[in-house]
Amino acid sequence: MFPNRLRYFNKRFLNRFILKFAGYSRNSFAVVRHVGRRSGKTYETPIMVESRGKEFIIALTYGPHVDWYRNLLAAEQGSLIWQGKTYTIGKPEPMNSDVARAEFPLPQRTILRLLKVQHFIRVASSVVEPART
Known part of the structure; x- marks a missing residue:
């Protein structure tokens, strides 16, 4: 029951805060x-x-049943804003x-281990344009 409450809190509150800097600064978000x-x-x-050449490795911190992941699977594409650029992802x-975990820098790798994240995906990408601010 606790993980669902944490997921709800993150989805409703924490994600709004993280969206303010995710994709633009030099971090793993x-x-x-x-x-x-x-x-x-x-x-x-x-x-x-985490970027690996023309691919991105994405941690499914809440597992494979989250809406954004299921939406990407259904559409077979989406876009990703990372470090000031927008990428088309497949x-x-x-x-x-x-x-996958080994591709992340040590601080993020440690967090992923502590959170017991077991699911990761990779997506091919291509740069579309600089991200809008």
Whole structure:
């Protein structure tokens, strides 16, 4: 029951705060833009990512049943704002958790271990444009 309360708090309150700096500063937070499977509405969600060449590795901190991930799977694409640029991202693919976690810098890797994050995905990307401020 506690994880659901924490997820609710983060979704309703903490995410709004993180969205103010995610995607623009040099940190592991990015903003994923996705279209709702049923609503067709565009959403923005802060996520933890690491860049690897033309791919991004994304931590599914709440597991694979979150709306933004299911929306990306359904659409097979979305966009990602990271370090001041907007990227088009393709269909997400599951990734081995040990391999994925090792790609993150030590502070984030430690946080991911403490949170017991077990699910990661990778997405191919291409730069579209500088992100709007």
